[in-house]
Amino acid sequence: KSYNRESHEIGKFDRISGLIFKDFMKAERIMSLNGPLMMVCVYASMLLISWMGARQIVASGNNAALGLTTGDLTALVTYAMQILMSMMMLSMVFVMFIISQASAERICQVLNEESTVTDPARPIMTVADGSVDFEHVSFRYGEKSEKPVLDDIDLTIRSGMTVGIVGGTGSAKSSLVQLVPRLYDVTEGSLKVGGVDVRDYGLKVLRDQVAMVLQKNVLFAGTIADNLRWGNPDATDEDIRHACRLAQADGFIRELSDGYDTYIEQGGTNVSGGQRQRLCIARALLKKPRILILDDSTSAVDTKTDKLIREALRHEIPHTTKIIIAQRIASVQDSDMILVMDAGRIAAAGTHDELLETCDEYRSIYESQTRNQAQPEGLQ
Numbered sequence: 384k385s386y387n388r389e390s391h392e393i394g395k396f397d398r399i400s401g402l403i404f405k406d407f408m409k410a411e412r413i414m415s416l417n418g419p420l421m422m423v424c425v426y427a428s429m430l431l432i433s434w435m436g437a438r439q440i441v442a443s444g445n446n447a448a449l450g451l452t453t454g455d456l457t458a459l460v461t462y463a464m465q466i467l468m469s470m471m472m473l474s475m476v477f478v479m480f481i482i483s484q485a486s487a488e489r490i491c492q493v494l495n496e497e498s499t500v501t502d503p504a505r506p507i508m509t510v511a512d513g514s515v516d517f518e519h520v521s522f523r524y525g526e527k528s529e530k531p532v533l534d535d536i537d538l539t540i541r542s543g544m545t546v547g548i549v550g551g552t553g554s555a556k557s558s559l560v561q562l563v564p565r566l567y568d569v570t571e572g573s574l575k576v577g578g579v580d581v582r583d584y585g586l587k588v589l590r591d592q593v594a595m596v597l598q599k600n601v602l603f604a605g606t607i608a609d610n611l612r613w614g615n616p617d618a619t620d621e622d623i624r625h626a627c628r629l630a631q632a633d634g635f636i637r638e639l640s641d642g643y644d645t646y647i648e649q650g651g652t653n654v655s656g657g658q659r660q661r662l663c664i665a666r667a668l669l670k671k672p673r674i675l676i677l678d679d680s681t682s683a684v685d686t687k688t689d690k691l692i693r694e695a696l697r698h699e700i701p702h703t704t705k706i707i708i709a710q711r712i713a714s715v716q717d718s719d720m721i722l723v724m725d726a727g728r729i730a731a732a733g734t735h736d737e738l739l740e741t742c743d744e745y746r747s748i749y750e751s752q753t754r755n756q757a758q759p760e761g762l763q
């Protein structure tokens with residue numbers, strides 16, 4: 384609607400529908416020949432049986448001892464009819480089978496696709512703590528792509544630390560954190576969680592301990608409680624309420640007419656962007672993970688609520704390692720360590736005060752954000 388492309392899109396849909404219509408017409412035309420052809424066979428067989436039968440009856444004088452009788456012929460006709468009708472059904476099933484085979488092949492293509500990220504032969508089943516170590520990690524999305532997205536990253540995050548990540552769009556912030564729950568494998572170097580290479584863990588074990596709220600968060604059709612139980616199917620109602628209180632979602636959920644049983648449409652279209660983000664944070668918290676990654680997860684939440692979420696995380700789950708990607712410096716200002724990413728490298732790392740002194744880029748981002756806030760609206 385906003386791009387005024389309705390007629391174009393309708394045209395596109397018409398064209399594709401036309402192609403499907405043509406293909407189906409072709410298939411149906413061939414299929415419609417099947418009926419008459421089978422009928423010709425059926426009646427030809429009937430005629431043949433009647434003619435041969437009649438001749439034999441005449442020859443035997445309708446005497447059972449000498450050959451065929453009229454009773455035998457009637458039985459013969461009935462049996463033949465039954466066999467031919469079954470054959471006709473079979474031919475129809477055969478045609479349907481051929482049509483569905485084309486669809487089945489395409490579905491199987493998807494089902495048989497092997498993931499490149501697999502469990503090791505002898506997986507380690509416990510994650511010792513929430514520390515994360517990047518050792519000379521390089522990463523590229525495709526084998527053929529020339530320039531690595533992440534280039535020689537060295538980074539140590541101690542268990543329980545809060546780490547903020549800032550940087551321009553496309554500076555590979557999301558790519559960096561996606562390696563921790565092993566959504567992708569590193570191309571070079573090694574990434575350790577709890578002192579063990581992530582490739583040595585069982586995938587389920589690792590992903591149960593590393594909760595990640597994706598930049599593009601997704602809710603599914605179902606009640607709010609159903610959605611939150613994706614994080615932990617065994618969570619009690621009290622667990623759910625606790626997680627929602629931490630994510631500052633409890634308040635707005637209580638105001639909804641059905642509370643935690645409110646129905647969420649597919650994709651979460653009937654809640655606001657900020658509400659959706661808070662539900663996704665609550666869902667991740669329900670896992671009680673050792674490492675919590677928030678990828679730009681409070682971008683649509685107002686600054687006051689954002690602060691309340693950070694304070695709740697700090698006080699209620701102090702031993703969980705928190706990695707927070709944000710556009711607003713205020714969201715990461717109080718972290719134990721802040722990383723400034725630039726084109727796939729860590730340009731600077733340190734606390735807020737250290738970076739303000741040593742990193743020009745950080746200072747300029749900080750100043751541009753604080754200046755904007757201080758300026759009256761008319762001057763911007």
Ligand SMILES: Nc1ncnc2c1ncn2[C@@H]1O[C@H](COP(=O)(O)OP(=O)(O)OP(=O)(O)O)[C@@H](O)[C@H]1O
Binds near residue numbers: 524525555557559
């Ligand atoms: N699935 C993908 N396949 C191929 N290349 C990708 C993929 N996702 C990201 N990239 C590339 O990797 C680079 C880093 O992207 P990334 O999403 O990590 O940036 P980002 O710092 O999270 O940006 P933003 O602040 O906009 O979220 C970009 O240049 C992008 O083109």
Ligand SMILES: [Mg+2]
Binds near residue numbers: 556557598679
């Ligand atoms: Mg990103």
